[in-house]
Amino acid sequence: MKENGTQMHAIVCEVQRELFTLICEQGEIHAKLRGAFYKENSIFPVVGDKVLIHFNQNGDSIIEKVFERKSKFSRTDFSGHAAGYVKTIKEQVLAANFDYVFIVDSLNKNFNVNRITRYISLALKSGAKPVVILTKADLCNNVDYYIKEVKSISEKIDICIISAKSGIGMKQLDSYLKRGSTIVLLGSSGVGKSTLVNEIAGEELMKVSEIREDDSKGRHTTTHRQLIMLPSGVAIIDTPGIRELGMWEASEGIDDTFSDITELFGDCKYSNCTHTTEPSCAVKKAIENKIISNERWKLYCQLKNEDEWGKNKAIYTSKQKLKNKISRT
Numbered sequence: 001m002k003e004n005g006t007q008m009h010a011i012v013c014e015v016q017r018e019l020f021t022l023i024c025e026q027g028e029i030h031a032k033l034r035g036a037f038y039k040e041n042s043i044f045p046v047v048g049d050k051v052l053i054h055f056n057q058n059g060d061s062i063i064e065k066v067f068e069r070k071s072k073f074s075r076t077d078f079s080g081h082a083a084g085y086v087k088t089i090k091e092q093v094l095a096a097n098f099d100y101v102f103i104v105d106s107l108n109k110n111f112n113v114n115r116i117t118r119y120i121s122l123a124l125k126s127g128a129k130p131v132v133i134l135t136k137a138d139l140c141n142n143v144d145y146y147i148k149e150v151k152s153i154s155e156k157i158d159i160c161i162i163s164a165k166s167g168i169g170m171k172q173l174d175s176y177l178k179r180g181s182t183i184v185l186l187g188s189s190g191v192g193k194s195t196l197v198n199e200i201a202g203e204e205l206m207k208v209s210e211i212r213e214d215d216s217k218g219r220h221t222t223t224h225r226q227l228i229m230l231p232s233g234v235a236i237i238d239t240p241g242i243r244e245l246g247m248w249e250a251s252e253g254i255d256d257t258f259s260d261i262t263e264l265f266g267d268c269k270y271s272n273c274t275h276t277t278e279p280s281c282a283v284k285k286a287i288e289n290k291i292i293s294n295e296r297w298k299l300y301c302q303l304k305n306e307d308e309w310g311k312n313k314a315i316y317t318s319k320q321k322l323k324n325k326i327s328r329t
């Protein structure tokens, strides 16, 4: 055991109010924040954060500082607003420092290309690399159709076709599952995230609920640590907040996913071109010349619209909540 007070690095694997569970060279430990965190309005550690601690073998260690994040998922926190005007919109970080976002969807009726696009947008915005993982290949006989759909989002995106059950394609994941890398999984219920994690871990870390394949329905069953460190040195993050990530956060991400389109905007004749009826519009020209497909343009517009709508909705609901609160008092 190290002496008390020794400084060392650790990774946050669970946050419960003011108590943190960390992994460091001494194994799993508990820690609290140095008092100054509260006074200085510092950045509070979240799951995945790398922190500097003062080790204490007899009780809780003390977190001294949070190191700079290389990636993060966050959402906007509208709570604490004064009525009638926007005071401070806080950023609530849900998880940090992951390398890859595994976007999991299944090769069946559950598959949804728009949902995958949203997740890609979020992943790109987070600073990590998106990898689309299509599961249940053992049940699918038209894999090419699904690959084409994902490629319509972006040619550049990594796609893995796998079956955690039969082992098809699992080798492709090795290049992401290197010691020291951290993975986040995104995907709706029942697509096979837990099954995939168990297969990667080589043991049953997560409970898998058996579902009937005919109606493609799954149930929420996953409960476990928010960051799991596998014996292989690969970490897997799965926090409840990430599961609920809102679309309204993804605006910049959408522009990254569709950079081939957004790069055209500068070539339109008018700087305020709406790309609908204006003459010499670079977007319309590109569609006519089949440089970008009309479907892809529509998908971009649709996602941007939903994104705007989502933003307005978030502001609307927070205003509405405030009104309700005020009218009750």
Ligand SMILES: Nc1nc2c(ncn2[C@@H]2O[C@H](COP(=O)(O)OP(=O)(O)OP(=O)(O)O)[C@@H](O)[C@H]2O)c(=O)[nH]1
Residues within 6 Å of the ligand: 135, 136, 137, 138, 139, 162, 163, 164, 165, 166, 187, 188, 189, 190, 191, 192, 193, 194, 195, 196, 207, 208, 209, 210, 211, 212, 218, 219, 220, 221, 222
């Ligand atoms: N045939 C087949 N079935 C699979 C595969 N992967 C998962 N399943 C089945 O799909 C169902 C759902 O799997 P889970 O791993 O629990 O899905 P999940 O995404 O973790 O679901 P939540 O925990 O609800 O988010 C279970 O019945 C699994 O046995 C696969 O590669 N092939």
Ligand SMILES: [Zn+2]
Residues within 6 Å of the ligand: 265, 268, 269, 273, 274, 275, 276, 278, 280, 281, 282, 283, 284
């Ligand atoms: Zn235009």
